[in-house]
Amino acid sequence: MDVSGLTGVGLRTAHYDTFLGDAPPKSVSWVEVITENFLPWKRGLEVRSVKNLEKIRRNYSVSLHGVSLNLGSADPIDSEYLLHLNALVKRFEPVRVSDHLCWTGLERRNSHDLLPIPYTREAIDLVVEKVNRVQEALGCRLTVENVSAYVEWRDSEMGEAEFITEIQRRTGCGLLLDFNNVAVTARNLGRSADHFLSRFPHEAVTQIHLAGPSEREDGTLIDTHDSEVRPEVWALLGSWARKHGANVPVMIERDGNIPEWSELETEVLKIPRVLSGEVS
Numbered sequence: 001m002d003v004s005g006l007t008g009v010g011l012r013t014a015h016y017d018t019f020l021g022d023a024p025p026k027s028v029s030w031v032e033v034i035t036e037n038f039l040p041w042k043r044g045l046e047v048r049s050v051k052n053l054e055k056i057r058r059n060y061s062v063s064l065h066g067v068s069l070n071l072g073s074a075d076p077i078d079s080e081y082l083l084h085l086n087a088l089v090k091r092f093e094p095v096r097v098s099d100h101l102c103w104t105g106l107e108r109r110n111s112h113d114l115l116p117i118p119y120t121r122e123a124i125d126l127v128v129e130k131v132n133r134v135q136e137a138l139g140c141r142l143t144v145e146n147v148s149a150y151v152e153w154r155d156s157e158m159g160e161a162e163f164i165t166e167i168q169r170r171t172g173c174g175l176l177l178d179f180n181n182v183a184v185t186a187r188n189l190g191r192s193a194d195h196f197l198s199r200f201p202h203e204a205v206t207q208i209h210l211a212g213p214s215e216r217e218d219g220t221l222i223d224t225h226d227s228e229v230r231p232e233v234w235a236l237l238g239s240w241a242r243k244h245g246a247n248v249p250v251m252i253e254r255d256g257n258i259p260e261w262s263e264l265e266t267e268v269l270k271i272p273r274v275l276s277g278e279v280s
Contacts, residue, residue, distance in 0.1 A: 005029045007271045008063070008251035009264070016052055018261045024059050027265050030095060031056065032251055035066035039084050053092065063096040063207065063249075064088065071130050071144065072103035072117035082137050089138050096207055096249075098143035098176045101127070101164065114223075118153035119163040124170075131171040143174035143206050148184040148213075148223035160185070161199035174206035179236045180229070180253075184213050184221040193236060202244045210237065210271070211253040226256030228267060238274045246275035 011019060011031040018025065038050050053062065068081055089097060102114040117123050135142050146164060168175055177200065186193035212227035229252060237250065250271050254264060273279045 006246070006249045006275065007268060008032060008249055009268055010034075010065075010251060010253040010255070011056070012254065012258055013049075014258045015261045015264070016056075019056050019060070020052060024056075025261070025265060027268055028060065028251075030061035030063060030249060030251075032063040032065050032253075035064045035085065035088065035097075035099075036068055038064075038088060039081075057092060061095045062092055063098065064092070064094045066097075066099040067104065067114070069099040069130070069134060070104045071099065071101060071127050072115075072123065074126070077130055077133055082134065086138055089140065096143050096174065096176075097138060097140060098145060098174075098207065100147050101144040101167070102147045114147045116147060116149040116151070116153070117163075119156040119158045119160060121157060124163065124166050127167050128170045131167065131173050135171065135173065141172065141174050141206075143176045145176035145178050145209065146181050147178075148181040148188075148221075150188050150220065150222075152189060159196075159199070161196050161201075165199070165201045168201050168204045173204075175201065175204045176207045176209060177205045177240075177248075178209035178211070179233045179240075180209065180211040180213060180225075181223060182236060183230065183233050184223050187219070187221050193232075194239075197236065197240065202240075205244075205248050208237065208240075208248050208250040209253055210234075210250065224256055225253045229270075234270070234274055235280065237271075238277070238280050241275045242277065250275065 007028050008030040009028050011033050033053060038053055069077065100114050102116060104114060131142055131144065146160065164175065167173065182193050182196055185191060186196065210229045210233055211225040212229050213221040214224040214226055215221055252268055270279065
C-alpha cells in the first residue's frame with residue numbers, strides 16, 4: 001500500500017532553507033503552516049514569510065492552521081481577522097483551512113492558550129453558528145481540531161466525542177484528529193483514548209496530527225509539541241489505520257526543541273510505515 005502521498009509536516013522557520021533549496025525534501029507531499037504567521041495586516045506590510053510560502057507552494061500542497069478563530073468563546077468572530085483570512089485563502093488556495101475547537105480569549109483579550117469548551121448544548125449552538133459563518137465567509141469547508149484538556153467542566157452535559165459529532169453533523173465541517181491531544185487528555189483526566197476514538201465520527205476526519213508532549217514530575221502531560229511522538233500515539237495511529245483505512249493525510253507538529261531537518265525527517269518517514277502496517 002503506497003501511502004507516501006499522505007505524509008506532511010508542520011513547516012517552521014528553522015526548516016525554510018531546506019524547503020526553499022534546490023533539492024526540497026521528497027519525504028512529504030504537503031506542509032501545514034500557522035495561519036497567523038502569514039497575515040501581513042498584523043504589521044501593515046508584505047511580510048517575507050508570505051513570499052517564501054509562495055515559493056514553497058510550487059512544490060507542496062499547503063494547509064492553513066489557525067489559532068485565532070476563538071470558536072468556543074462568547075465573543076463574536078473577529079470580522080477583521082476573517083477578512084484577512086479570506087484573502088489568504090484566495091491567494092494560496094490551501095487544501096485545508098483549520099482551527100481549534102476551543103476558546104482563546106474573552107472581550108478581545110487573548111489568553112494565548114487553547115482552552116477547552118464545556119460540552120453543553122448551549123456551547124454547541126454557539127460553535128455551530130460560528131463555524132457556519134466562517135465557512136460561508138471563506139467559501140470553503142472549515143476543519144476543526146480536538147484540543148488537549150487538563151481539567152473538566154462540571155457543567156458538561158455529554159462527552160467530548162458526542163459534542164464534536166453534533167457540531168460536525170450540523171455544520172458539515174471537517175475534523176482534524178490530533179492523536180497527541182487524545183493521549184494527553186486521556187492521561188490527564190483518567191479517560192480511555194480507545195473509547196473516545198470508538199465514538200469519534202471517523203468518516204469526517206480530513207487530517208491527522210501527531211506530536212510529542214512534555215511531562216511534569218506529577219505525570220501530567222502538557223501539549224507542548226517539543227518532543228518526539230510518543231509510542232502510545234504511534235499505536236493509536238496504527239490502530240486507527242487498521243480500523244478505518246489509511247486514507248487521511250497525516251503530519252507531525254514540532255514547535256519547540258526543533259531539531260535539524262534530517263532528524264525530524266527520520267520521524268516523518270515513520271508515518272507511511274505505520275499507516276501501511278509495516279511497523280506498529
